[in-house]
Amino acid sequence: METVRTTVLGYPRIGARRELKRATEDYWAGRTDAAALHQAAAALRRDTWETLRDAGVDLIPSHTFSFYDHVLDHAELFGAVPHRFAGLDGLDRYFAMARGTEGVAPLEMTKWFDTNYHYLVPELGPDTTFRTAGARSRPVTEYHEAAALGITTRPVLLGPLSFLLLSKPAVDAPKEFRPLDLLDPLLDAYVGLLDGLADAGVEWVQVDEPVLAADRNSAELAALRTAYERLGSLAHRPKLMVATYFGPIGPALPVLAGTEVDGLALDLVAGAADFDRIAAAGLGDRTVVAGLVDGRNVWRTDLSRAMSVAASLLGSVGDLVVGTSCSLLHVPLDLTLEPDLPGGLRGRLAFARQKVDEVVLLGRALREGHQAVERELAAASANDGTAADTVDGRVRARLASLGTGTARRDYAERARLQAATGALPPLPTTTIGSFPQTARIRRARADLRAGRIDQATYDTRMRSEIDEIVALQEDIGLDVLVHGEPERNDMVQYFAERLSGFAGTSHGWVQSYGTRYVRPPILYADVARPRPMTVEWTTYAQSRTGRPVKGMLTGPVTMLAWSFVRDDQPPAETARQVALALRDEIRDLEAAGIRYIQVDEPALRELLPLRAADQPAYVDWAVGAFRLATSGVADRTQIHSHMCYSEFGEIVDTIDALDADVTSVEAARSRMELVTDLAKAGYRRGIGPGVYDIHSPRVPTVAEIEEALRLALEAVPADRLWVNPDCGLKTRTYAEVEPALRHLVEATRRVRATLPT
Numbered sequence: 001m002e003t004v005r006t007t008v009l010g011y012p013r014i015g016a017r018r019e020l021k022r023a024t025e026d027y028w029a030g031r032t033d034a035a036a037l038h039q040a041a042a043a044l045r046r047d048t049w050e051t052l053r054d055a056g057v058d059l060i061p062s063h064t065f066s067f068y069d070h071v072l073d074h075a076e077l078f079g080a081v082p083h084r085f086a087g088l089d090g091l092d093r094y095f096a097m098a099r100g101t102e103g104v105a106p107l108e109m110t111k112w113f114d115t116n117y118h119y120l121v122p123e124l125g126p127d128t129t130f131r132t133a134g135a136r137s138r139p140v141t142e143y144h145e146a147a148a149l150g151i152t153t154r155p156v157l158l159g160p161l162s163f164l165l166l167s168k169p170a171v172d173a174p175k176e177f178r179p180l181d182l183l184d185p186l187l188d189a190y191v192g193l194l195d196g197l198a199d200a201g202v203e204w205v206q207v208d209e210p211v212l213a214a215d216r217n218s219a220e221l222a223a224l225r226t227a228y229e230r231l232g233s234l235a236h237r238p239k240l241m242v243a244t245y246f247g248p249i250g251p252a253l254p255v256l257a258g259t260e261v262d263g264l265a266l267d268l269v270a271g272a273a274d275f276d277r278i279a280a281a282g283l284g285d286r287t288v289v290a291g292l293v294d295g296r297n298v299w300r301t302d303l304s305r306a307m308s309v310a311a312s313l314l315g316s317v318g319d320l321v322v323g324t325s326c327s328l329l330h331v332p333l334d335l336t337l338e339p340d341l342p343g344g345l346r347g348r349l350a351f352a353r354q355k356v357d358e359v360v361l362l363g364r365a366l367r368e369g370h371q372a373v374e375r376e377l378a379a380a381s382a383n384d385g386t387a388a389d390t391v392d393g394r395v396r397a398r399l400a401s402l403g404t405g406t407a408r409r410d411y412a413e414r415a416r417l418q419a420a421t422g423a424l425p426p427l428p429t430t431t432i433g434s435f436p437q438t439a440r441i442r443r444a445r446a447d448l449r450a451g452r453i454d455q456a457t458y459d460t461r462m463r464s465e466i467d468e469i470v471a472l473q474e475d476i477g478l479d480v481l482v483h484g485e486p487e488r489n490d491m492v493q494y495f496a497e498r499l500s501g502f503a504g505t506s507h508g509w510v511q512s513y514g515t516r517y518v519r520p521p522i523l524y525a526d527v528a529r530p531r532p533m534t535v536e537w538t539t540y541a542q543s544r545t546g547r548p549v550k551g552m553l554t555g556p557v558t559m560l561a562w563s564f565v566r567d568d569q570p571p572a573e574t575a576r577q578v579a580l581a582l583r584d585e586i587r588d589l590e591a592a593g594i595r596y597i598q599v600d601e602p603a604l605r606e607l608l609p610l611r612a613a614d615q616p617a618y619v620d621w622a623v624g625a626f627r628l629a630t631s632g633v634a635d636r637t638q639i640h641s642h643m644c645y646s647e648f649g650e651i652v653d654t655i656d657a658l659d660a661d662v663t664s665v666e667a668a669r670s671r672m673e674l675v676t677d678l679a680k681a682g683y684r685r686g687i688g689p690g691v692y693d694i695h696s697p698r699v700p701t702v703a704e705i706e707e708a709l710r711l712a713l714e715a716v717p718a719d720r721l722w723v724n725p726d727c728g729l730k731t732r733t734y735a736e737v738e739p740a741l742r743h744l745v746e747a748t749r750r751v752r753a754t755l756p757t
């Protein structure tokens, strides 16, 4: 039997106690210097490599660490730095590209495929000149750093096709320019880098091409062929392991098989369909990493199944390596840090560290035979958790009797009724929901957790936060107010903590972007709402003002997208359960007199399947769940929704099908282009294009907001246009938020004054 070895494609880089967040934020605040930050980073890298070695992983990755984002690291590695950062260097320039600095806008940030991770979008133009620092570049220096610890590693690079397809044309690039035009010069840079890696003694590099999990046209597949024919034919290079993940590699497999790449890493979880292609692909003696341990979820692997899949590959590939489906970046680090999970659930879970053990165990089983690991296998299956009570008969019966009856009265009729009873000025001003999560708020929550204050004291403090937030909005002159979400640690976690069927973690942090992390809840059983979740906070806020307060909920799709979701039933079914709980909440808010209710779906676009063929079925259940949640209200109750992170062009019809009355969307960074797209596509509902970018600390001027509003008015009539920021304000400070909102209100007044009466 061939030698079966083991690997992981990447590992969390933030540290068990969020060491990277602390070190980075301390550096930003000037509390420590660059040397301290580099030292913290080196300690984290060392810890990862040693953990993987001690666990018995055969092939250990390096260059998976990043101070902020790995795509940004590659822009930096290849010298793709926009001119506006020219005056800076080192860490200052790196963080300026990530976060902006006085007067200099950062790179755009967007979603990493269908995950809740965000990457920075490189900006390329005809005058971009790539370079690599060769022997001094980070892939080389990290290889040496691990080697000095006695650990041989496989540097991980983002591949040339993915780098280009994830980039965007610089604003000043000619209209016809495409990043892919730069393939040849970029390949020159990879050639130099591979040369440097070979000189350093690197045996294997992993070249990530996740873009191959989405549909690719023939020009893109031709570029793929060009790239790997060239890199494959180099005389002086390490072995190339091309990795795809987040779906099947599909038609790109024969293309790569026709080049001299030495190995492929395939996602056999999200890309299980690839299995049947492998034998036919004629991979000969090439190495294949079979990605059998899921890097996107927290469930234990079905080891017997994984073993038989791996065993059946043995004949059709060269060396077989058992691995993870993708980097473990997207799962929490270590289950042993979680003493408080429900008993029946715990045995069903594997976090990053436990997934490493699964990979190693599979490797042993395949090398030494089933018997060698019998004890471990038995322990794993004994724990497979069917013991956990996952069925709630009442929820199932209610859903069955509800059917799909989710129709509301025609939008135009509803809109007339709402306009007649609402008494709002044209261009109503509002915000997306959250106000700054201040140190005072987080401290109160930390105090409650630690038992230093009791629930009543905490509630009193949150009410006084709401008092201030409501008073501030009145003073600023906003039309539809919010309570500000001070009581929410996170827009998903907060609801998960109040619904049955979800479990939370205390250390299960996963990087979302930069130093912002989330603790995705685990949705493991039928979902129900034991009691109202937001009604008290919302009605309290309403009691403090004569202006309308907008209720604020997180929608069913986003609740699933930002949780780890059970895989024993279709997501459509799970989404309907969440939707039913929200439907009840919305009914309770309405009964308590709340007339505007926003149901956020920022993850609607994110969950859209990467391949077009899979999209209609998704849209169907996503829209169905949203409508189930929101269709129980009276016509005069106005349903709002919110989405951030652009690229709505392709889902305009889906947004329309949600049947919300008003939708707020990110638009500031694309200069309101989105509004034109929506208008062109025949979107006729209320729309609140974000008039300024909340991801930047910059305070927008009145003139700039006025300009954005005038642009929007060219595409949308005044009676359907709302005025709001791009997204929630929770990551900003009051010093930024207060003037920005005052400018927003003033700009709106000026534009209103010019409207025909």
Ligand SMILES: Nc1nc2c(c(=O)[nH]1)N[C@@H](CNc1ccc(C(=O)N[C@@H](CCC(=O)N[C@@H](CCC(=O)N[C@@H](CCC(=O)O)C(=O)O)C(=O)O)C(=O)O)cc1)CN2
Pocket (backbone or CB within 6 Å): 116, 437, 439, 442, 443, 445, 446, 488, 489, 490, 491, 492, 493, 512, 513, 515, 516, 517, 518, 519, 562, 602, 731
């Ligand atoms: N789930 C989710 N995904 C999302 C978003 C979102 O809001 N939620 N927004 C978009 C952008 N992503 C974001 C992700 C995270 C954060 C964010 O602000 N995260 C916070 C943590 C939020 C949180 O869980 N806060 C908790 C815990 C806070 C904490 O760290 N407390 C300290 C103590 C603090 C003190 O004593 O002052 C501790 O536990 O050690 C709370 O408020 O209770 C962070 O990393 O800093 C923002 C945007 C897309 N994806």
Ligand code: MET
Pocket (backbone or CB within 6 Å): 432, 433, 434, 491, 552, 600, 602, 642, 644, 727, 728, 729, 730
């Ligand atoms: C990521 S979308 C955020 C919506 C939420 N209501 C907020 O304002 O924070």
Ligand SMILES: [Zn+2]
Pocket (backbone or CB within 6 Å): 432, 602, 642, 643, 644, 726, 727, 728
């Ligand atoms: Zn948002």
